Structures are given as C-alpha cells and as structure tokens.
Amino acid sequence: MDIVKVIAVGIITVVAVIILKQIKPELSIFATIAGSLVIIFMILQAVGVVIVDYKNLLDKTGLNSGIFTSVLKIIGVGYLVEFASDICNDAGVGSISNKILLAGKILIMIMCLPIIKNLLELIINFVS
Amino acid sequence: MGVEIILKIAAVGILTSVVNQVLKYCGKEEISTLTTLAGLIVVLVMVVNLISQLFNTVKGLFSL
Numbered sequence: 001m002d003i004v005k006v007i008a009v010g011i012i013t014v015v016a017v018i019i020l021k022q023i024k025p026e027l028s029i030f031a032t033i034a035g036s037l038v039i040i041f042m043i044l045q046a047v048g049v050v051i052v053d054y055k056n057l058l059d060k061t062g063l064n065s066g067i068f069t070s071v072l073k074i075i076g077v078g079y080l081v082e083f084a085s086d087i088c089n090d091a092g093v094g095s096i097s098n099k100i101l102l103a104g105k106i107l108i109m110i111m112c113l114p115i116i117k118n119l120l121e122l123i124i125n126f127v128s
Numbered sequence: 129m130g131v132e133i134i135l136k137i138a139a140v141g142i143l144t145s146v147v148n149q150v151l152k153y154c155g156k157e158e159i160s161t162l163t164t165l166a167g168l169i170v171v172l173v174m175v176v177n178l179i180s181q182l183f184n185t186v187k188g189l190f191s192l
Contacts, residue, residue, distance in 0.1 A: 012131050016138040024141040024164075030171045031141075034133050037178045041129050044185050051189065069191055076190025080183075 001046035009038050032090045040083060067115055074108050081107075133178065140167050 013035025020028040051072065058068050081104030088097035144167030151160040186192065 009131055009134070013134050016134050020138060020141045023145040024167070026168060027137060027141040027144075027171055030175045031134060031137050033175050034137055034178060037175075037182055038129060038131070038133060040182060041185070044189060048189055072190045073192055076186050076192050079190075080186060083182075 001042050006039055006042055009035060009042075013038075029087070029091045033087055036083065036087065040079075064118065067118060070111055070115055074111050077104055077107055077111070080104075133174065136174065137171050140171050143167065 013031060016031045016035070017028045020031050054068070055065075058065060081100055085097035085100045085104075088094070088100065144163055147163045148160040151157070151163065
C-alpha cells in the first residue's frame with residue numbers, strides 16, 4: 001500500500017466525480033463507488049499481510065483460534081458496512097446509510113455472543 | 129486495478145453526453161434517452177463486477 005498512490009487515486013476520483021456531476025449526474029455515484037473500491041483494494045492487500053502475521057502469532061500462543069476468526073469476521077463486517085454507508089451518504093440518501101449502519105451494529109452484536117460466552121466460561125473456571 | 133477504471137467511467141459519461149448533444153442536434157430526441165440508458169448500463173456492469181470482486185476478496189480475507 002503506497003500512500004502516494006492512494007492519494008493520487010483519491011484526487012483523480014474527486015475530479016472525475018465533479019466533472020460527471022455537471023455532465024451526467026447519475027454516473028457520478030458510480031465514479032465514487034469505483035474510486036473507493038480501488039482504494040479499498042489497495043488497503044486489503046496490506047490488511048492481508050497483517051492478518052497472516054497475527055495468525056502465526058496466535059498459533060504460537062496456543063489460544064482458541066475460534067475467537068480470532070470471529071474477531072476477523074467482525075472487522076470484515078465493519079469494513080463492508082462502513083463502505084456501503086459512506087456511498088449512500090455520498091449519494092445524498094442519509095436514511096439508507098443509517099439503516100445499513102444499524103444492520104451492521106446488530107450483526108456485530110450477534111457475532112459477539114460466542115466471544116462473551118467464552119469469556120464467562122474462562123471466568124467461571126478461574127473462580128470455581 | 130487502478131486509476132483506469134475511474135477514467136473509463138468518466139469517459140463513458142462524457143461520451144454519452146456528447147452523443148446526446150449530437151442526437152439532439154439531428155432532432156432524434158428519443159434515441160438520446162436510449163444512449164443515456166446504454167451508457168448507464170455499461171458503467172453499471174463495470175461497477176457490479178468490481179463490487180463482486182470486493183466481496184470475494186473480503187470473504188476470503190476475513191473468512192466471513
């Protein structure tokens with residue numbers, strides 16, 4: 001992930017969106033989506049490397065890897081929900097972006113349940 | 129995967145607007161709405177491919 005490249009793509013996207021807003025307003029949303037997708041793909045390459053390192057670290061500690069995968073899932077859901085709600089905000093439809101955010105929050109809350117259960121079991125084992 | 133996808137979308141947008149102007153000049157109003165629709169669909173297909181690629185990458189990466 002080269003930060004200069006990310007900035008360049010961002011500026012080019014902004015220019016494209018502004019031009020398209022004058023000429024073809026309905027295409028400007030697609031330009032924002034494409035620009036943010038390109039930047040996200042650059043970020044995902046960097047995130048992939050980090051995740052592999054975390055997994056190696058975790059294997060050494062011998063912890064329960066189930067927790068790590070669910071944490072990864074939560075991060076992934078967070079990424080996607082934030083991506084979608086920003087696009088809806090750009091398009092001017094604030095209500096849809098709030099709905100997507102709400103759905104994401106609820107889904108993450110549901111995903112947290114197994115982690116909390118694990119934690120409680122650990123605490124009970126310590127106490128008893 | 130880089131800047132070319134954004135420039136492609138901008139190019140399609142400009143091209144459709146130019147074609148519309150020409151068609152308006154020739155008096156063929158109804159065809160200009162079709163060209164707008166065609167431009168929109170071309171860009172839509174491009175963006176949908178990108179989004180499906182994103183979902184596959186995220187699924188693979190975060191084991192969703």
